[in-house]
Amino acid sequence: MLLERELIQSTGFRNVSDGGEVTGFQLRLRMPSYRGMAASLIDGVSVRVGDLVDVPADVPVWTFAGRTYTLQELWDSEGVRWPLEEAAIVTVPLPGGLPEGTHEVSIELRLRMSYIPLEHQPSTYRVSRHITLTSAEDGGPFKYGVSLYSFMTDYGTVLDLETALAAVADVGATGVEILGEGHIERYPDPTTEWIDRWFALLEKYSLEPTNYGSWIDTRLHSSGAHARDLTAEEGAGMLQRDLRLAKRLGFRFVRPKIGVVSSDLVPHPIWTESVERSLDLAAELDVIICPEIHSPTPIKHEVVDDYIDLIERTGTKHFGLLLDTGIFQDRPIALKPGELPGQRPAFMDGIAVDPADIADIAKYVVFIQAKFHDIDENLEDQQIPWEPVLAALKKAGYTGYLSSEYEGEREPWRSIEQIRRQHSLMRRVASRLP
């Protein structure tokens, strides 16, 4: 397990209940010293939350290794420790708790260092940060999940598998999506130890596997002296390898990302045969193959028509559509410093598909990747219009997963907090739909 760099962790910020009453809220703090220490060396933490909360240093209670202590109890304690590797849980009493959403949380933490002259003591850490409460909104009729794709660049540098799954579970998600060649160690041949650990972690964090991302790499051998195209047989082999591995790890959906042959993402012609050769296996494994409708491809497009045609033609129940909410983006992604609008593909400004178009294909949609880029501290998404999108999905009868795909700026750890915002926002919007 790893911790976020900031002292105030995003993960773990939640209201707490006692006997059905919300009695306060919790946040997790990383030990700011370079060492762990006996908890009797803590001289308290004052906590401020916007204009809502302002409590002095002796009010919050502390939880270590599952036991909770007042500050005086910590001072009297022997052997209670705040380890470097574990966040302290700080609970602030507040009848009714905090309102849903993002809050500016400020703390002043005091620790006694025996080896620092008294005139510089206690060591005091003042930090402030916007973090988002785990949402308690029901959010129905949808189910909520997160794709580990969201943690791109963070995964393997600041997040390991368990830390990532813990962050997913902490937003209240029940489903986790992965990329086969990305999140499975030693893909495509994970060790049985890795697989055992995968299932143990799913159980620990009460998560179910949802969708498994795979690739049909049509350009696998398109460079060099022996350059050639992928054959349909090879494409089917790739897809079947991933169907089997996905099933083994408990997934119900496999999204093959198929190589393209045009600017508007028309898939390589081998896709049909590669899929058709794999439908019997998909049925046998009861896994649904679902290529994605992804910007810049809109819903009304020959690619989508061809996918639907395959379903109608074969009558299969094991092929469907995955909708990526990036197609509804109706405002531009912010330019990077120095970037000019003409220097990037036009679809970065958003292709703004009308959510009403969902109705036309709804019966084929089996999974939603809830793509987003930037949600501010007022829970306003800067690109994706969630209200019409979720309204259209609900109206169309979709009751499956909304699986977060954060695709914004890649500053380390930003993904964790952005996903919290998105889940809070989506649940709020969903819960208020007619």
Add this chain to the structure above:
Amino acid sequence: MLLERELIQSTGFRNVSDGGEVTGFQLRLRMPSYRGMAASLIDGVSVRVGDLVDVPADVPVWTFAGRTYTLQELWDSEGVRWPLEEAAIVTVPLPGGLPEGTHEVSIELRLRMSYIPLEHQPSTYRVSRHITLTSAEDGGPFKYGVSLYSFMTDYGTVLDLETALAAVADVGATGVEILGEGHIERYPDPTTEWIDRWFALLEKYSLEPTNYGSWIDTRLHSSGAHARDLTAEEGAGMLQRDLRLAKRLGFRFVRPKIGVVSSDLVPHPIWTESVERSLDLAAELDVIICPEIHSPTPIKHEVVDDYIDLIERTGTKHFGLLLDTGIFQDRPIALKPGELPGQRPAFMDGIAVDPADIADIAKYVVFIQAKFHDIDENLEDQQIPWEPVLAALKKAGYTGYLSSEYEGEREPWRSIEQIRRQHSLMRRVASRLP
């Protein structure tokens, strides 16, 4: 294992030999995509190193899972993969290799993404970074180690135990120093699994345990209604707990950081009795207790006299001095943005102890913490004068460890590269001493 955020990793930058001849150099690259991929999708990497090297994309060879391939071999390969979780090793032929030190390494890496329209292909990644070659200088008469203290704030957020030990071994260090309550999971009662893993990692990375940092927390109960001082018996108990745990993990030295009672770090009076009560145990375990001489305490100081007095008085072979090279700092640590010199303790400007003073205490010195803050890309240390310090240590007959304690800016991952620079610098200086 975790990777550094930058595509070009610091760890792994080294010259390589074949049959006793240096034939080139290696560097490690993190997969820039959000997925791992078949190595046949690599379209090469061009590498530039300052004015010394400039090779086109088809020249470097690639190593995956211990096997090395030319670019054409990768194109023809089946099942060779560049996993998300593992860095690729890129080897560039260069007879004689690169000169010692820090180099500006620039790469242009090309990958084929089947799912991106051809007009945007190959995906090209251009990055440049100063990294330091693993030094091949002998560096005698000293031994070289690293304290995990150096990774403060990185440890547990961007570095796990194995990644940290791998980085230590990669500079050519043979010794590792830890902080007991910091790097031992579930201190003071690690699981046997953790201990087994500790020894397995030491073996894997050919490292020996050197010094173990502990604390005598004299202010353990100095807050609250029942505030009181620590007793000598309690102090001895703390020290003995750590002596036993250190021995169990293979350490030969224990540095107790003793609580202080004055601005110039005079230790709490219980220190003498706490130590004297523990000397028999130290002898039995054959572990040397060594408090540190640490800025702002100079060598010529009553604290040091008292330590020496204890050695002389008891005749013990299990108490010695640990010298922190921070006392030789002769130029100020850079001010933080907005910081004024008067706002921080004066010792931040350096107490500039004369290295010649080492001679007076040399026979009691058992360990060196090679404290430093900032080494630039020309391998010039901005605070510590290594040449006179190492010359004085050599003259005094010291042949023990120089154990890095990086204490500079805490931008994530900076510690890894700074330690590489320090080892390169110290080995160069040591190897040129008369």
